Amino acid sequence: MVFFLFLSLRILSLRQTRYGSYLVGEESSSGYVSDRSNCTGSETMYTCVDPNNGNTYEITKYGNTTEVQGSSLSGSTWSQTSETIGNTVYTTGYDKDGNEWNQTGEKIGNTYYYNGTDSDGNTFSGSCDSSSGCSNNY
Numbered sequence: 001m002v003f004f005l006f007l008s009l010r011i012l013s014l015r016q017t018r019y020g021s022y023l024v025g026e027e028s029s030s031g032y033v034s035d036r037s038n039c040t041g042s043e044t045m046y047t048c049v050d051p052n053n054g055n056t057y058e059i060t061k062y063g064n065t066t067e068v069q070g071s072s073l074s075g076s077t078w079s080q081t082s083e084t085i086g087n088t089v090y091t092t093g094y095d096k097d098g099n100e101w102n103q104t105g106e107k108i109g110n111t112y113y114y115n116g117t118d119s120d121g122n123t124f125s126g127s128c129d130s131s132s133g134c135s136n137n138y
Contacts, residue, residue, distance in 0.1 A: 072096075095119040 039048040048057045054073040059066065064084045071077045080093030088106045095101065103116030115125035126136030 091116075093119075 036046070036048065038051060039046045041047055044061045046059055048059065049055070050057075056071050058069040061067075066082045066084075067079070068081075069077065069079050076096035078094060078096050080091055082089055082091040084090075087108070088104065091103045091105070093101050093103075097119070099119035101117060101119040103114055105112055105114035107113075110131075111127050111129040113125075113127045115123070117123050122138065124136060124138050126134060128134040
């Protein structure tokens with residue numbers, strides 16, 4: 001199974017893929033990271049628990065970099081590191097099996113464009129905006 005968890009501080013939109021979901025912005029599939037109602041810690045280091053599935057996200061922010069460590073109740077873990085330079089976000093992550101994935105995204109106007117390679121080696125691309133949601137090409 002491929003797992004994506006993408007955290008970009010520039011846009012708030014959930015992207016669904018054929019493999020699952022990942023974060024774009026501080027929003028989880030259930031929204032519990034974005035409103036931080038189930039999070040504890042400081043502005044730069046906090047932990048969030050999704051009450052729908054028990055997943056835990058440990059988030060650390062420093063400078064233009066955000067690191068996320070995720071874990072499930074079954075013991076699976078995953079991680080990612082995102083670096084923002086201007087309007088572009090570069091993300092590298094590892095799924096629960098240790099397979100690497102990457103994504104580059106850029107906000108132009110009100111639209112966020114992204115492309116990358118999933119943890120199975122498949123390329124993807126797409127875009128998200130607040131009015132029409134997300135579209136992806138796999």
